[in-house]
Amino acid sequence: MNDDAMTPIVALAYFLCNQRKSLFGLEESEDPELINIYRIAAGTFEPYITKEEEKLNDRMTVMKNIKQQFQKISKCAVDDTILKKIKRYADDGFEYINKKIIMVEENEAGSITPIEKVMTADSYFVMKQREKTRGKFSWEACFLEGRGQNLFDRYRSSLSLKDAYHKNTL
Incomplete structure (x- = not known):
């Protein structure tokens, strides 16, 4: 046993007190007992971690x-x-x-x-068109008029414009 190595109980206490998910950044990251404890912990908890939690844990x-x-x-x-x-x-x-x-x-x-929604020129134009329209709203007419004013360059058709509007991504 290395003289500088932690005893198993000290390594366990260090592990529990630091509450870190990885050895990276720990001052004692090279200690063999601590490495062993992290290896055991990772193997024990691996089946219980969902992919979503894993991604969040990795980012954090x-x-x-x-x-x-x-x-x-x-x-x-x-x-x-x-x-x-x-x-x-x-x-x-x-x-x-x-x-x-x-x-x-x-x-x-x-x-x-x-998140505060920012009013774009596209969304402002659609909002004004919808306010002016009585009865059924024509997405095709709105799309063509907007294109005439150099708007809606992100959309290929009135259907994609309508879809973006209803998904609040306009």
Whole structure:
């Protein structure tokens, strides 16, 4: 046994206290006992992870690891002019990824902030046409008139325009 290696109980306590899904970024990531515990945990929980959870877990792990890397860079850069610039970039990166982590965690918790829908020229034109129309709305007429005004260049037909309208992607 290596003198620097953790005892199994210390490695288990380290594993439980850190609550990390991977060894990446851990100070003791090279410890053989800790590696063994992570290998056992991964094998044990693998059948219970859905593909959706796996994708989310992967994204969160990547973002948290990037966040930690920016923190390390920021701590290393102290006084020199170039180091101050590097520190500023690292701090900006840390803040950016921290905001993304918070957004994903809030989304995972179910408290989603609604995204404000932006009114495009296409959607504004359709809205005005629908307000003017009495009776049945003609998507074909709307499409042709809009094309005449250099609108709807993303759509091939009145049907694709109508579909986009009803899916709120106009």
